[in-house]
Amino acid sequence: MGENKKLIEINNLKKYFPIKKGILNKTTSLVKAVDSVSFTINKGETLGLVGESGCGKTTCGRTIIKLYEPTDGQIIYDGVDIAKLSNKEMVPYRKKMQMIFQDPYASLDSRMTVGDIVGEAIDIHKLMSGKERSERIHYLLERVGLNSEHANRYPHEFSGGQRQRIGIARALAVQPEFIICDEPISALDVSIQAQVVNMLEDLQSDFGLTYLFIAHDLSMVKHISNKVGVMYLGVMMEVAESNELYTHPMHPYTQALLSAIPVPDPKITRGKKRIVLEGEIPSPIDPPPGCRFKGRCKFAKPICSEITPELKDIGSGHFVACHLY
Amino acid sequence: MEKLLQVNDLKTSFFTHVGEVKAVRGVSFYLDKGEALGIVGESGSGKSITMMSIMKLLSDNGKIINGDIYFEGKNLVKADEGEMEKIRGNDISMIFQDPMTSLNPVLKIGDQITEPIIKHKNMNKAEAYKRAAHMLSLVGIPSPEDRMKQYPHEFSGGMRQRVMIAMALSCDPKLLIADEPTTALDVTIQAQILELMKELREKINTSIILITHDLGVVADVCSRINVMYGGLLVETANTDDLFYDSRHPYTWGLLGSVPNPNTLIRERLKPIEGQPPDLLNPPKGCPFAPRCEYTMKICMTDRPPMFEIGENHKAACWLNHKDAPKVSSPFKRGDK
Numbered sequence A: 001m002g003e004n005k006k007l008i009e010i011n012n013l014k015k016y017f018p019i020k021k022g023i024l025n026k027t028t029s030l031v032k033a034v035d036s037v038s039f040t041i042n043k044g045e046t047l048g049l050v051g052e053s054g055c056g057k058t059t060c061g062r063t064i065i066k067l068y069e070p071t072d073g074q075i076i077y078d079g080v081d082i083a084k085l086s087n088k089e090m091v092p093y094r095k096k097m098q099m100i101f102q103d104p105y106a107s108l109d110s111r112m113t114v115g116d117i118v119g120e121a122i123d124i125h126k127l128m129s130g131k132e133r134s135e136r137i138h139y140l141l142e143r144v145g146l147n148s149e150h151a152n153r154y155p156h157e158f159s160g161g162q163r164q165r166i167g168i169a170r171a172l173a174v175q176p177e178f179i180i181c182d183e184p185i186s187a188l189d190v191s192i193q194a195q196v197v198n199m200l201e202d203l204q205s206d207f208g209l210t211y212l213f214i215a216h217d218l219s220m221v222k223h224i225s226n227k228v229g230v231m232y233l234g235v236m237m238e239v240a241e242s243n244e245l246y247t248h249p250m251h252p253y254t255q256a257l258l259s260a261i262p263v264p265d266p267k268i269t270r271g272k273k274r275i276v277l278e279g280e281i282p283s284p285i286d287p288p289p290g291c292r293f294k295g296r297c298k299f300a301k302p303i304c305s306e307i308t309p310e311l312k313d314i315g316s317g318h319f320v321a322c323h324l325y
Numbered sequence B: 001m002e003k004l005l006q007v008n009d010l011k012t013s014f015f016t017h018v019g020e021v022k023a024v025r026g027v028s029f030y031l032d033k034g035e036a037l038g039i040v041g042e043s044g045s046g047k048s049i050t051m052m053s054i055m056k057l058l059s060d061n062g063k064i065i066n067g068d069i070y071f072e073g074k075n076l077v078k079a080d081e082g083e084m085e086k087i088r089g090n091d092i093s094m095i096f097q098d099p100m101t102s103l104n105p106v107l108k109i110g111d112q113i114t115e116p117i118i119k120h121k122n123m124n125k126a127e128a129y130k131r132a133a134h135m136l137s138l139v140g141i142p143s144p145e146d147r148m149k150q151y152p153h154e155f156s157g158g159m160r161q162r163v164m165i166a167m168a169l170s171c172d173p174k175l176l177i178a179d180e181p182t183t184a185l186d187v188t189i190q191a192q193i194l195e196l197m198k199e200l201r202e203k204i205n206t207s208i209i210l211i212t213h214d215l216g217v218v219a220d221v222c223s224r225i226n227v228m229y230g231g232l233l234v235e236t237a238n239t240d241d242l243f244y245d246s247r248h249p250y251t252w253g254l255l256g257s258v259p260n261p262n263t264l265i266r267e268r269l270k271p272i273e274g275q276p277p278d279l280l281n282p283p284k285g286c287p288f289a290p291r292c293e294y295t296m297k298i299c300m301t302d303r304p305p306m307f308e309i310g311e312n313h314k315a316a317c318w319l320n321h322k323d324a325p326k327v328s329s330p331f332k333r334g335d336k
Ligand SMILES: Nc1ncnc2c1ncn2[C@@H]1O[C@H](COP(=O)(O)OP(=O)(O)OP(=O)(O)O)[C@@H](O)[C@H]1O
Pocket: A017, A031, A032, A033, A052, A053, A054, A055, A056, A057, A058, A059, A060, A102, A284, B153, B154, B155, B156, B157, B158, B159, B184, B185, B186
């Protein structure tokens, strides 16, 4: 893996949201949604991002494409740190980086037809018009398992899964290089999940696309990702090559997560031993120092409350942030 | 056992500018007290609309055009809005599929959760507030008192979903309809929520209808499963029979689509080829016939009846006719 193959390099990325109170609207505390996240993604590869709900995955994705202004850290895209670029300087990057959003209901404008939703980015970047534009829209709709007649209908006429496919078609419309897929398949039925994942893989090999794939379905993440990162409460806890992570999870949180995967086989799932996480789920609002997982970790030692463990390489590209190692 | 819910030949359509969308085309099923029924199936097959019909929460252009829905012996199809309002949130609670649009963006989370508790549980504001905070901590939301002062957009997708779950559980319903309740949740919190639902069932005998695409979740929680396709129920069986002895090619395709959890090689996934039926002009015969590997002549012309396979097990596929060729599922558990 040569340095030059890297498309994305994230270094100590942070995003804090202020909580304001009172008539003076004073910032009283901070939600540290992303608090030190680092990883790299090579061109043409996929990094899977998993972790507890609310741990900052979506915020991380939105900050990388600068829908949110980063609080701190570097976002190196193809050799350029875009973290501090102005809106104007960001313009060429907006087309290269697309996002498939988590919530297929809130993210589609209900007054626009499906065709116009899919074509919006084509129009913004003035890429095509007329017949060429509508042919591209029809092609995209069919590519994601809808049909071209759907172009004239409105989002509320579609089921949850159908709406998510509209969002995928929209992201593909401008032929981006890098796509952040924020739970692109959780609303789909398993057969269409398989179709969409095969489609994302085909598009990846045809166009050399690079993905950040956020999901909760760990067996799907394992299937699609070259590397997987595990986040907990705003912090990257473990990153490793995907088979390595699933066969040798090091962080106690990763171990608990993998043990809780529901298996689509009643006899196996009934007999499965889960690591149940005890203890209070901590809040990202002004989190205390030390390891974020310590309150629920059965291996916690005094040092875990004092020093925040660094994400370090424990061999062959397996990174873990835990005082056990 | 007494049936809590009995749905007979339900048909629901939407009248749109392009025509009548036949979303539910004759669905019958029942639910016992304290039972957990799973509903799986193709996206757009009518799972949510069947439930919205039971709740009578269809959009203005949607209408129940046929059938009966008996809840504790009362036909909800004939109930007026006033009666439905008493039932909703009290006897029957629903966790909706879209957590963002079901929460009011301009109201604080706390106010949204306490309102139904005040209304249905006869509590004063302070008591309701306490119960709401307790429910939020049960579904794994830390510092609930602070969080109740925030607005929905300040919550992550999964946290909104948990707020919806807390709301649905807060009034101890007799029937809980959960439409994709855990899609936005990580597996550890999902396990916690499913545990909570199991407890509810054991403690207060709540019946549960769980719609999900996650076959692992139904395998874990449900004792019986309905499979829907193209606005119809195509198979129903006890959980083990559905996983190990299914009799419908659509179910086979469904079970075969999920990634093999026990491999280190990247195998290509096997989706069901083809497109789902257009519900504006649903096919005359079996809705799955155009995508089915085993299609016979009759499948294109006649809709298959529900063939009785065994106890609680029925499948709407002509392969179960006594004169049909014998084929069995290409998908075997244990392969994986
Ligand atoms: N616009 C915002 N204002 C204030 N707080 C926010 C905002 N967006 C997110 N947060 C907070 O940041 C934290 C991380 O949220 P985020 O949506 O990134 O989580 P997530 O990992 O994507 O979770 P999920 O799996 O549930 O989608 C949460 O505590 C959330 O409440």
